[in-house]
Amino acid sequence: MSDLHERRVERRDGRGGTDLTANPFRADRDRIVASPFFARLGGVTQVVSASGSGLLHNRLTHSLKVAQIGRAIAERLTADPDHAALIDRLGGCDPDVVEAAALAHDLGHPPFGHLGEQVLDRLARHRFGLPDGFEGNAQSFRIITTTDTRGPSAAGLDLTAAVRAATLKYPWTRLSHPDPHPRDLPDPPRGAAQPPEGPGTGSSKFSAYVTELDDLRQARAVFDDLVPPWQQTVEASVMDNADDIAYAIHDLEDFHRIGVLQHAPVSAELGQWEADRAEFARLDDAELASGRRPGQSLERLRRRLHARDSWVVDDEAFAAAVSRVRAELVDDLLSMPFDGSVAAEQAFGRFSSGWTARLVAGVHVVADPPTRSGHVLLGPRQWHEVQVLKFVHRRFVLLRPDLALHQRGQARLLTTLVEALDQWLGDRYEADRLPRRLHDLVELARVEYDWLAAEHPRALVGATGEGPEGQAGVLALARGRAVIDFAASLADGQAATLLEALSGRTGQFWSDAFVL
Structure with a gap:
């Protein structure tokens, strides 16, 4: 067996455990699937709440499809002799590692999907003063290394270094690691830059909190001499591409199935841009921003891609992608309303399998990628097609006012729940009656922050340059992290029902499996 x-x-702790297979990476996959955090994903929103209908993807079905696509990519790449030597030189690409990482990648998603992620990040930073706030990818890493209790040491799942590293889509912390931080690169990796609306707050995406920094370092130590510290491993890069492919295809299917994604507006947007692309290109940015003519939103996307991804964007490839999406999504799949018939289901099957196979076939490995990409990336044609598919999803689903109305209600629910849990935690008369899980999370976080305050105090300094004041400040951080961990571990329905109980608006006995 090689040293690598x-x-x-x-x-992580070297103890292994009793597993059903001798293959360590398959054992990791089995541990992830057996986790209650994995099971709860069936009740967590992908884009909108499925309400038990079975018609829409949730985080569980999404994770399964990412694992399926990721494994297909890994098997294809490792079977290609043109890629074999380069993959070995970069640290390897085991299909079992990719599959395990794909199954784990969304474990940290809170109730209500990305909306819940934004709410918890705002509360973590502004209400509790946590310097690294909340991020779904970092929460996933915290679960597999710290807060899940199914591992042999009752701290995380004790996964192999390769699988832990493969879950790190953004292998840095929000503010401090590595040094120099990738957000300071001339062209930062995807997700590393600070959000325009939050200067000084650190990277918009990151895969580890400071509490798990040692775990990040240990997992990535295997790859220290193989890839830069801010660069994904090959297996993480495969998982990341699989996530993009699944998102681009399956969410569009969902919203056509329930009648949200309509043929006419999508057809008008893509068709008008194709017909008048030269005219749109001549408009200045102010004219483009102020108009609502079909085609203008797509032109804005083309210009954003030039500004953000000049290393790959090409106008002719963009036009070809628009043409293909219009022909295969708009003129084929969307041309007939979904009616549940055999023909309609077959149309879904053709669209899904055809596009998945096409995009998977376009994935390849490069030795010297741009900083915006990992070593594994889509070919230029497929990359442009994914951008157009994601544009359709954003423009005609995510920006709908009725979805915004629904999400504002969810944001208020989650905010109120966190505030209620914090008040309960601060009630000294109720200290002995806290949910056991919440109490345990406070104790866990207190140990972590005590150690950081003593050994790495700079890690607790936020973007404002201020850290916690004394033991009381450290305890306040621990309580805040525990409340965020607790709220993030709930499914959509659990969050709503728990708030009903805490608000006194229900007679249902509250111990209905609220706690992981």
Whole structure:
């Protein structure tokens, strides 16, 4: 067994455990699937709440499809002799590692999907003063290394270094690691830049909190001499591409199935841009921003891609992608309303399988990628097609006013729930009657923040340059992290029902499996 392989299979505490397979990476996959955090994803929103209908993807079905696509990409790449030597030089690409990472990648998604992620980040930073706030990817890493209790040491799942590294889509912390931080690169990696609306707050995406920094370092140590510290491993890059492919295809299917994605407006947007692309290109930015003519939103996308991804964007490839999406999504799939018939289901099957196979076939490995990409990336044609598919989803689903109305209600619910949990935690008369899980999370976070305050006090300094004041400040951080961990571990329905109980608006006995 090579030294690299031994380091890739190294576990966090070295104890292993009793598993159904001798293959360490398959054992990791089995541990993730057996986790209650994985099971709860069936009740967590992908884009909008499925309400038990079975018609829409949730985070569980999405994760399963990412795992399926990721494994297909990994198997294809490792079977290609043109890629074999380069993949080995970069640290390897085991299909079992990719599958395990894909199954784990959304474990940290809170109730109500990305909307819940934004709400918890705002509360974590502004209400509780947590310097690294909340991020779904970092929460996933915290679960597999710290807060899940199914591992042999009752701290995380004790996964191999390769699988932990493969879950790190954004292998940096929000503010401090690595040094220099990737947000300061001339062309930062995707997700590393600060959000325009939040200067000084650190990276918009990151995969580890400071509490898990040692776990990040240990997992990535295997790859220290193989890829830069801010660069994804090959297996993480495969998982990331699989996530993009699943998102681009399956969410569009969902919203056509329930009648939200309509043929006429999508057809008008894409068709008008194709017909008048030269005219749109001549408009200045102010004219483009102020108009609502079909085609203008797509032109704005083309210009954003030039500004953000000049390393790959090409106008002719963009036009070809618009043409293909219009022909295969608009003129084929969307041309007939979904009616549940055999023909309609077959149309879904053709669209899904055809596009998945096409995009998977376009994935390849490069030795020297741009900083905006990992070593594994889509070919230029497929990359442009994914951008157009994601545009359709954003423009005609995510920006709908009725979805915004629904999400504002969810944001208020989650905010009120966090405030109620914080008040309960601060009630000294109720200290002995806290949910046991919440109490345990406070104790866990207190140990973590005590250690950081003593050994790495700079890690607790936020974007304002201020850290916690004394033991009381450290305890306040621990309580805040515990409340965020607790709220993030709930499914959509659990969050709503728990708030009903805390608000006194229900007679239902509250111990209905609220706690993981």
